[in-house]
Amino acid sequence: MRIFINHNIRKLFSMVSIILLCSILIAQVMVYFMTNQYKKEIITHDYAIAGYLYQQDITTDHIVPAFTSKKSIEDYTIGRKLLQPTGYTESINNKLLPEIQSFHEKFEILALILSFVVSLLLLTTLFIFFVWQDRKFEKASEDILSFMYGNKDIRFSDNEEGIVSQLFSSINVMATSLTAHITKEKQTKEFLKNTISDISHQLKTPLTALKMYNEIVQEENTNNVVVDSFNIKSCNQLERMEYLIQNLLKLSRLDADAIELAKSNCLMKDLLEGVVIGFSTRAKSENKSIMLMCNSHIMLNCDGDWILEAISNIIKNALDHTVSRNEVQILCDETPVLICITIKDNGSGIHPEDIHYIFKRFYRSRFSKEKDGTGIGLTLAKAIVEKHGGSITVESTLNQGTTFYLTFPKLTNL
CATH class of the missing domain: 1.10.287 (Helix Hairpins)
Structure with a gap:
């Protein structure tokens, strides 16, 4: 079996086998001594009966054969008929037979002691083995975490036998x-x-x-x-x-991870108002409106310039796909664990064929070739959001509008 390739497993099984073998030998010795003790109890009992019969004027010629000669089935039957009416049967209470009661108590105590010692030895052996095994795996877990956190010199000791x-x-x-x-x-x-x-x-x-x-x-x-x-x-x-x-x-x-984010606690309302102001001239010239709804106390730990870049690309995309009198809404809210930014428009929407590819680099839909886009703005927005530990998703209905959801865990604020 493959389990026995492990040297420590073999050692454990050897120790358990030795303990069980010793317990069998001890049990055999106990049986030997208990048998001799029981023999002594029986002989003592027979001595008492012989003495009792002798005092009843029964001669030794009749008493001695009663204990030493071989008994027949007829003797057993007659004796049973004689003693059963007095309650002397196999179900008689041991307390009425002092020799049997004494034998039972001694054997019970010895068996209990033996069982306790064997169990204690087995449990101690297993405990020591599993504690050692647990420490070994705990050390391995710590080494793996250390490796994940940058210690590339960590290696495990593998000079033993076995699966581990x-x-x-x-x-x-x-x-x-x-x-x-x-x-x-x-x-x-x-x-x-x-x-x-x-x-x-x-x-x-x-x-x-x-x-x-x-x-x-x-x-x-x-x-x-x-x-x-x-x-x-x-x-x-x-x-x-x-x-x-x-x-x-x-x-x-x-992509090259060549950017170090200069994070700070940014008030989202101030940040988003800056985005709205930046697009106000274009929105006014195209007869479109940009609405902002954000609580003044919401704060996100981020690099404001990069988040501004991501949101600006999404709003630019929204303005590219809306017409006169359409509206772009920017909503910012928070939950106990998330900060959510929603950018919603009521423009042309995204064709169902394109919805799964809009974040793909240079992807250009065959349904929007008239738009003067580059196919990279949304890809950049997604990369920036994910660089901040957030996520970006989109929902859209053709000819009804598109909604982008940017979510940032508050854990990144710690």
Whole structure:
């Protein structure tokens, strides 16, 4: 059996077997001494009966054979008929037979003592074994937690036999593999971080130059409608390119874990009011309204700039998919364990075919090709929310509107 591969299990079973064997030997010795004791009690009883008969003037020629000769079935039958009417049967109370009562009491006490000693030895052996086993697993649990918290040098002792050592050996292999993977992942993230930084600097220079050239061209009075139209379109595309590049860089930095959140306790009403003010000009020009409802005391421990970025992307998406006289609602509430931000619009809604893909990077629905979007804003919003330990979900009904739910556990505020 595989269980006996473990040296400690074999040792435990050996100790238990020795205890049981010793208890059997002790029981046999007890039976031997109890038999001799019982024999003495019977002989003492017979002596008393012989003396009683002798005092009744029965000769020794009749008394001695009564105890030493072999008895027949007829003798047994006659004796039973003689004594049963007086109550001398197998059901007679032991207290009426002092020898039997004495034998019973002695045997009962010895059996109890033997059972107690054997049970105590077995329980002590099992207790010591399981305490040792428990400490071993407790130490293993502490080592695993230590490994999870960053101590990559933790390894288990696997130089023994048995399933536990095989398990520890497998964990050691896994820990070595994870350590190598983590090291490689850190190197990859560092490389990606540096690459992103280089790309950022490389893109900013030509983009800034193009914007400057476009502004110079716009200042020239060409009196050419076609040229002026192209200038406006060029400006719009440059702004779109700048927005896309900035979002890509932000998302890449989040993916590379190259961002350290500067968390502080932010009043959500002040934060959300800043978002509303930022979109008020666009909403007014498009004849749309943005409503905010938030209790003044709600506070979230977060990086305000990044949360502002995430919420702004969602509101921008809402304004992109609403028409004149539509409304965007921003609700902020809290429960004993969560802070919830709800962003709701009554616009075109999301097609059921797209609802599962809206957070996918660069996903563009075939039902919204007329929208001038980049397909990255919601992806960035989701990454920011999850970076803060929160979650984001969406519900939508086609031609009725869309609702985004951002939830943040209050535990992150501690």
